Amino acid sequence: MRFLSLLIVFFTATMLQASPERWRHEWPETDFNRTSVTNWAEILSGGPPKDGIPAIDDPQFLHARDETRIGPTEPVITVAIGGQKPRAYPIRYLMWHEIVNDRVGGIPVAVTYCPLCNSAVTFDRRTRAGVLTFGVSGKLRHSDMVMYDRQTQSWWQQAVGEAIVGKLTGTQLKMLPSWMESWQQFTARNPDGLVMAEPAYNRDYGRNPYRGYDSSRRPFLYSGELPPHGIHPLERVVRVGDRAWPLTRLSQAGEISEAGVRISWVAGQASALDAGQIGKGRDVGSIRVRDGRGRDVVHDVMFAFAFHAFWPDGQWMLGR
Structure with missing residues (x-):
């Protein structure tokens, strides 16, 4: 009987770890009944809590010629949209913030970087639910960042740009062309380009x-x-x-x-x-x-x- 009791306790604990119950207190506005996740054990805490890695909203920019902190071989994510001056988002900042909510030529974008997957993807933030802004959930799935939107508190898989938990489950973000290159390569091609300024955080x-x-x-x-x-x-x-x-x-x-x-x-x-x-x-x-x-x-x-x-x-x- 004692062995059976221990087995029941172990099974219950295992099921709890492989269910959304452990997240509900932290995410009271997230609809966990709507999800494409079939195995909750795939979702793990990466360490920091919700917004423990703070996303950047409305970043400031400098002219590329005025930037002096970035080394020539340091990687940046380049975004060039429809006649607008190309913008460089340095990985030295995204390493610590992972998401930048910005607007380029009137298009709301999310520039994202997941260090654990080396995945750098830029999304159009317009959806059927309106324009979304994104934050870092602190959760990982297959070692990839799980983002969340502040409007519906749905969870999104960064690598694929799809909502996997919550009201918007199944919604797909449009990916926009962007690429990683060195700061020197960006400035050589775009001497009049723009670069994201250093955020006002102690990092x-x-x-x-x-x-x-x-x-x-x-x-x-x-x-x-x-x-x-x-x-x-x-x-x-x-x-x-x-x-x-x-x-x-x-x-x-x-x-x-x-x-x-x-x-x-x-x-x-x-x-x-x-x-x-x-x-x-x-x-x-x-x-x-x-x-x-x-x-x-x-x-x-x-x-x-x-x-x-x-x-x-x-x-x-x-x-x-």
Whole structure:
């Protein structure tokens, strides 16, 4: 009987951990009855609470020529929309804030970066429920950031841009073309461009709190399947739709034209997740993805394990 009682206690505790009950007190306005999540054990606390990583709203900008803090090889996310001056969002800031709610040429955007997946995606914040603003939930799923919107308190998977819990479950955000490149590459092409100014927070901007992460054997807080074909889980891949090109292949080729896109690689961008100081990270190069007419294509440069987690039936473009 004692063994049976212990078994019941263990089973109950396990079920509680694999249910939304543990989150309800923190998220009283979130509708947990509406969800696409089938296994609640996939959602874990990343450590910080809700808004413990503060998103940036209405950022300030400088002219690129006036910025002196950013090292030449430091990565930035470049957003260029419809005739507006290109904007650079430095990873030195997104490393600590992960989401920037901004407007570019009248379009409300969310520029996002998840360090644990190296996923940098820009979204249009307009939805059927209106214009949303996003914050960091403090939760992870497959080691990827779970965002939330402040209007409905729904939860969103950053890597795919889809609501997974709450009123807006199933809603898909539109992804906008953006890309990561070095600060030097951005300024050489856009001497009159704009760059996000340093936020007014007490953070050690420029430091990488995940030192050596992209050389680790396994991802942090991830228990899913590892990538096939012997691909290292923390190898960078270029994701376009449900296809992934290993960065090692692209860096060797320089340029590849396949599946309707042309992907080019150039040296000069530091890994944000290598050295203690972002600007001193090893060179992983920069990627641009364009279609047959030379237009920028939505893509992401993410870790292989994250691609496999969210696109388990995706196509690996190995060139074999």
